[in-house]
Amino acid sequence: MDEGEKCTLILRKEHQSIENATIAIAQIIQELESGVALERRRVWEMVQSFATYVGRWHHTKEDFLLAMMRVQRGSCAEYPVCSFYAEHHRVEELIAQLTKTADQYLEEHSSERLVETLCNVVDFYPGHMWKADHILFPLADELLSEADHAVLVRQFEWINSAISSDADEQLRAIVAEFRPLAKVA
Numbered sequence: 001m002d003e004g005e006k007c008t009l010i011l012r013k014e015h016q017s018i019e020n021a022t023i024a025i026a027q028i029i030q031e032l033e034s035g036v037a038l039e040r041r042r043v044w045e046m047v048q049s050f051a052t053y054v055g056r057w058h059h060t061k062e063d064f065l066l067a068m069m070r071v072q073r074g075s076c077a078e079y080p081v082c083s084f085y086a087e088h089h090r091v092e093e094l095i096a097q098l099t100k101t102a103d104q105y106l107e108e109h110s111s112e113r114l115v116e117t118l119c120n121v122v123d124f125y126p127g128h129m130w131k132a133d134h135i136l137f138p139l140a141d142e143l144l145s146e147a148d149h150a151v152l153v154r155q156f157e158w159i160n161s162a163i164s165s166d167a168d169e170q171l172r173a174i175v176a177e178f179r180p181l182a183k184v185a
Contacts, residue, residue, distance in 0.1 A: 007065060007144075008137040008150035014058045015129045021050050022125045024178040029118050029129050030077055032111045035064035043114075046174045050121075053171045055095040057162050059088055061156050062132070065140055068152055072143045084136055087128055094121055 008115065031038055054162050066081050066088075073081075105114040144152075160167075 006141065007061070007156060008140050008149075010153065010156055011058070011061060011065065012053055012133060012137065014053075014061070014168070015133060016164055017168055017175075018054060018058065018125060018129060020179060021046075021053070021175050022122055024139055024175040025050070025118050026122050027178050029115055029122065032115050040109070040173070040176060044102050044106045046178060047098055047114075049167075049171045051095045051099050052163070053167050054091065057100050057167045059091055060143050060159050060163075061152075062136075063088060064152055064159075065136075069140055069143055072148070081136075084132070084169065087131075089125065091128075094124060097107045 028038065028043060028046065062084070066084055069081055094117075098121060101113040101117040106109055
């Protein structure tokens, strides 16, 4: 990461990976609902990769950002930080349910619960990312100093090394297997 890089730019880039994964998940839903036989192990791996990337990698970084913003303001009651903490709690529930239903899908060969959970993910993420991109990150850029951004970038690097610096590459690789090719106009 470049010296002076803003932590919010890093998080926005990660949102692009989540957006691509969400599109791939929508494709998986469509195929499962239409009766296409997908390789169960690869679907399970996609879910595990998404869960690691979002639950342990990305949202951990956003939590650090929220904590830093809270420190700068002294309280989170005045602005949307509280709603993001609540959404992150929802993410924890979604990821837990997603992991559970993916395990059941792998063992029981029933896709109904998995499809339902995948639909919940597809329903949740576009709105969550829009709010972060258009409300949280601009507010963070206004509140945080260059030094604050530098501290957060170093914390993000630590998260990358502690969890797996290639979580992004793993997600991209498996998303590429499921994401439909862009249609040429």
